[in-house]
Amino acid sequence: MISTHDISGPYAHQKTSIRRTMALVMVALLPATLFDLWVFGWPAINLLVLTLAASVAAEAGCLSLAGKRLPLFLGDGSVVLTGWLLAMSLPPWAPWWIAVLGGVVAVVLGKHVFGGLGQNVFNPAMVGRVALLISFPLPMTMYVAPRPLFGAGSPGFVEGLSITFGGWDYDALSAASTLGHVKTELARGVALDQAMGGTDLMALVMGTVPGSMGETSAALLLLGGLFLIARRVISWHIPVSMLGALFALATLMHWVDPARFPGGFYHLVTGAAVLGAFFIATDLVTSPVTPPGQLVYGAGIGILTYVIRTWAGFPEGIAFAVLLMNAMTPLIDRWVRPRVYGRTLRGEPLQPRRKA
């Protein structure tokens, strides 16, 4: 029911809160997460639990140092979402210390050194992921082929614990993510159609391929993203401009040289493109506030992602692209500042129109 104040104008208050926004994002993430936990089995579940625990512990530590009320700030759910997104961006069989270190770095360095929720310049989950990626390139790029929960040959609960805490045999079990595989093959001079020979785009859409949890199952993530747009938690500007720019650039390059550059659809369904577009780039704190600004910001992420994926050293560039555009956000906000009522775009007062 809409309630209005009877003194002032008929303003209706939509009862949004940080807690509600975070809860809706988590609901949207849930299908993809459950599916990925099933696909990658117990080690992935351990990783998610450990990352969440480390993030919440780090948040509690920082809050008590800052003298803030723990229940209020822990209960808003923002830190759970940060830990969750970070876990989605890690290789599912990563060792325990990756999860713990990532959670602590994300919350302390990504969020609380700037002053806590709403003050951070960069997306905390991506700060955690990038810090881990440049510090520990080997465990951060060791992916495993899907081994569904309770499936034959999949690790059981105890074996899962020993994988998370004791490590696993990289040589025997590791499998390259699609982006990594195609990039390596192209660098070796293999033609594109051969490099992509074993790539099943349908499997990429569904998520039964090696990769981080959030890098697979594009379809379920898209579903969650559309839910967020439908509930107006996020607007369409950032996802559309980001995926659009990525798709357009990839299609253009594919058209220029089909033997060297994979097409647009490939770039949309591989890597963390969908997760990044709907869940990470749209972080309310670190993205521009106006729709034109959001279009610029999203397009920037899409272009940078393509550039990093294609010409830089890392196979996946979403995290770097998001952080770089986070740094641009204040500039973009300044650049596309909306017109103040009664003034021109430059801030000069509007001249009253003369009556003819």
Added chain:
Amino acid sequence: MPNTPRYGAIVKEALYDNNVVFGQMLALCPTLAVTSTATNGLGMGLATTFVLGLSNAAVALLRNFITPEVRIPAYVLIIATLVTVVDMAMNAWLHDLYQVLGLFIPLIVVNCAVLGRAETFASRNPVLPSVVDGLATGAGFAVALMLVGGVREVLGSGTLFANASSLLGPAFSFLEVTVVADYGGFLLFVLPPGGFLVVGFLLAAKRVLDRRLERLRVAKAAAAAAEAA
């Protein structure tokens, strides 16, 4: 101008209260750039200390002949001469360290700490206090660099003063410590972001420490006052 210089106060001021890095926040460029290991920090600190001591001495000696109008060019000339000497000497005798520190040795010329001490201290004090101030400031800088470098090295690669014997000479080999054996390495702290992170956290730690000490001092003074009353 103090007639009887209090050397203790000068040294304490330079080492802690007004430490170049953690008190004045000067010379942050070399602090961030060359502190990937404690050895590099120590080498840079010693080179700067040498320049600071001699430049303060020269400026104090000439302070009555340099007119205020030309003092900045004159100081820069003095400092540049000394830095050139250090640069060539390190290239000759500490070549390995020179290769690591590279451009940052000639850049001591524009280290604001050196010019700052010449301007604020040596230009208005006799030679001896100026030398003490220069050496103490340099020592404070060296300690700060070693601290930043040490934290980054322990976190980044699990060692402390690695390669000290090859960079600074065999006499320094006693400094080399392996803190964590079989450490995988936390590359973030060796790379540039580590410099910013460690300097930031050490600054915060000093602020916390200062506040605690101040509170303690106030409490003590209050207790003494209560006793006297």
